[in-house]
Amino acid sequence: MSHTLYAFMTGIGFQLALMICFCGTVLKLLLFFKRVARKDRAFLTFFSFKYAGRSLLCHLVPFISRTSRIHPEMTTATAIFHGAVLSLPLFYSAHGVLLADSGLPRLPRFPEPLSDILALAALGALLFFLGRRLFLRTVRYISTPGDHLLLFSLIALFASGLWARFQMPGFPEATLIHLMAGNLLIASIPFTRLSHIFYVLLTRGYAGSEFGGVRMAKDW
Amino acid sequence: MNEADQRIEAIHDEGLESGLAQFDEDRVKKIIKKVIEEEASPRLDAYLSSCVHCGLCSDSCHYYLSRDKDPAYSPAGKVKESLLPLLRGKKITPETLKKAAIISYTHCNLCRRCTMYCPLGVDIAYLISLVRRICYLCGVVPLYIQDTANSHSATFNQMWIKNDEWLDCLYWQEEEAREELPELTIPIEREGADVMYSVIGPEPKFRAQLIYQAAVIMEKAGINWTFPGTRGWDNSDMCMYTGDYEMMGRLKKAHFETAMRLKVDRIVMGECGHAFRSVFDTGNRYLGWKTPPIPVVHAVEFYHEILTQERITIKKKLATPVTFHDPCNIVRGRGLHEMAREVVGICCDTFIEMEPNREHNYCCGAGGGVINCGPPFKNERVLGNRVKAEQLLAAKAKGAEIVVTPCHNCHGGLEDIIHHYGIDMEIKFLSDIIYETMEI
């Protein structure tokens, strides 16, 4: 049973998740641009790659923007978490093997200790996020059940991943949980808050375009 | 019930109440549907689905900071309390709408500071404007700002000024100014002039000396300029802030039409921030003009130009130490902060910065039409901007005695703050200090 599930999760399930993620994203973007063309011509007129790029850069690179400087802990946690969640799926060695098995070209692989440290740090960052959601009045105020669910899925993803990696007791189940969480998260990207992964290019980009191109002001 | 909610509950405003008396849930829902489907940019969806509820925008908002970090005043918190119940709530009650109206009209200055602090670039001011649009279409708008919008509809200016009163004020100021400069004219309807000078309603109504000063500055700088003699002289726009975009379009058309009819090269506008926003990116776009059809130059830019080109000269710099308050709409809205500082530098001996400044400056609390919502909301506005008072006090401690700010709204906002927190400081326009220090 667990073998079939494992095979499914690393095979068709994974492909399906990627497909859903890809198609969903394309669909969302198509819809966005269709509506923009109809209702918000200013968006297309004023979007500037130069200023969008400038703004994205200043907000992505930690400690450039003022907002990142006045929240150093959050900036550090965010940087670590995003670094890990974007790199480990591709460059962690065990993932690399699986990816190569499914026909993808061989990618460079992180040394084990680096992956371990990254994953642990990301888990720490997630717990920090959880702490903020639970204990910071302002963040608690705007948090929704969906936010908590997402955070728990991510914690589950990293925790089970580490569990499996260190082959602690019950690790086959942990592996399954890891795969399941991973696939679900990938599939849910276009339909949840995770859509900020692609929307940020448009939202931050547009803010940057308006500030830089029209209003001649910095926005970081 | 939290404190913010209690304050909202306690508000009694005739405009809101009379609109709510007509409340009909089906109609409200239809309006919301129409706004979302026909008008709202898809950015709305992008913002709402990508906001990760991280709360990083909170520390950017002066309301939040001044209210001891009460989450109900955080930008994302305000969206949660105003927009989301309208979009996602199954049932919409008069209370929902009232709360949305109070938050959107009086707890947010649409100052766009939070957009700089949200890593994802969520434009909270846009979301809050959408709430205002919905409230306006439902007829639920605070009395004072609606009255101003009515004045716009009736007279095309902010202050119910009739055409003869406008002309009378210009003749009167010309007469006054001739006592100082016998050659001076205030040219009215000079077709083909280089510059059309436009102002906001309160200038002829309460601050006619600003028209006088502008005329002296224009005369001394040798500018070929004119005032319009018809509707269109007023560049202000509270309709943009109530959500009455149709009327906003009508006002801006009248303004630009007047400039086109007078065949001027550009419009120079007085020291006002919201009017700049209205002519520079909001009103013109609504009408289909990408940029203002006639170039618009804010007073700061204009003064900078004539001072750096030495068209006027400064006789003796002002000795009193000054500080400068950056108006959101021309700083985050046009990047005029450096020019303004240069102008202040040319006219004043000692300049003391407030912190944070430039694009990061806190709003005066009056912007976005908030001060125009009138006395029922004044307390909230002043208490909601304690951080500004702290900024001013810090500047004062370093010696600043005058705060210069080139915006009428900022004057109103800062005046109330200075009064409430007992800060002994004078507020001046750039034209005040230029007029005071220039060679006449």
Add this chain to the structure above:
Amino acid sequence: MPIAQGTSPIIWDTSSGSMSCMIPCPVDAPSERFPFWKATASRDGTRIAIPIQSSPEECQLCTWTLGEPEPTRSEPVLTIADLQPIADQDFSFLCQTDEGWTAVARNVPWEFQAEFAWNLRVSAGGNAACETQDDRRYTPMVNGNVWSESYENTYGLTLAATGPGSAAVVQTTPIAEGDLTTFLSGCFTLGTEKGPWSGRYMGAFTPVISSDGTVAAVDARITQQDYTIAVNDQCWPTTWPSVWAPVIHPQGTSVWAPVKESRGWTLACDGEVAWPGRYTQLWEPVFAPNGRRIAAVASPEFGQWTLALDGDLMKTRVDGYLRKPIFSPCGSRVGCTGMHKGKAVLLIDDHPMGDLFDKVWDPVFSQYGSHAAAKIKRGPWYTVFLDGMAIERRFIWMRNPAFTPDGMHLIICGIEKSGAHYHYTREFIALK
């Protein structure tokens, strides 16, 4: 405030050669301060009038006539405003004396004195009208006669081109500051010399009146969110979220106006949508004098402007703006002015002409449309742009050119500098 827009074709005295007279620069006024911008030429071009400050408090209207060496000077008054030509050789203006404001038309002051007068209008038919305020009551006047009623406020007084009619937006009830209820109940309507309409609107904006004065219309705000067009005291049955100023068919048979549908702006006629297209913007509709064609300024796409002629878009697009189109008297040609890439353009029948001027005024066409001319400004000089070419003259002031009714000549009137003085010239340019 009205601005003299060229001349209407009338019988010219002579079309032979040019005439000019000298305007000596007043000894006490530095030349650059001489208020040429206030100058106005009579319709036939034989006279030119300039209000000149005679002392810091007073001014006089100085009128030079071709062939006469000395100007005539009016009595000194406090202010002269809204100077414009009336009939063939005369002027009309508003003036302020110690007793108040009055209007002077054809050299005759009207009998009334008001606290204030403004917006002097002169029709092609030779009627004059203005808005006045006395004792906080607002009353328009036509040819020296007050309207039958006075109001809380008036706005946009307009005169029928040939007939005697006049119309203005009037406010019938006072609105106290902060009184939303009264405002919502509707305090505005259209008034004519005979009295106000019976309908009351929350707002009314641009009154228009047919040339014989029998049809009047206005764009009205019916409720806070609904607009429509009211014609002779009757609202169209349909409302829209917004509308722009209407235009009346030259024969007075129909009224047209741009209206905002959910998919964009379009043109409606007598309450029904008449054009198939929907545009980002559509305004300033104009009829050809014969009523066979209608043109309007349209924005087919955000930031792009063109003319729509009978519902079809022209090809030329500008990125700045376009002004109200102008038809030739015969209706076969249409032109308009505007701005493209920050430069003034003149559009004649879909052909853009630019680069030759910094500013351009509305074009005029000869009777049968074979010639087009416009006043232009290049650097500090004014001249005339005729059929695609600029005439090599350097006027420091000029009025709009006009064609003689026979279409044989273009008449230009302007002031040139010669030595220490200025010359006013009226010149007939023979057309091929």
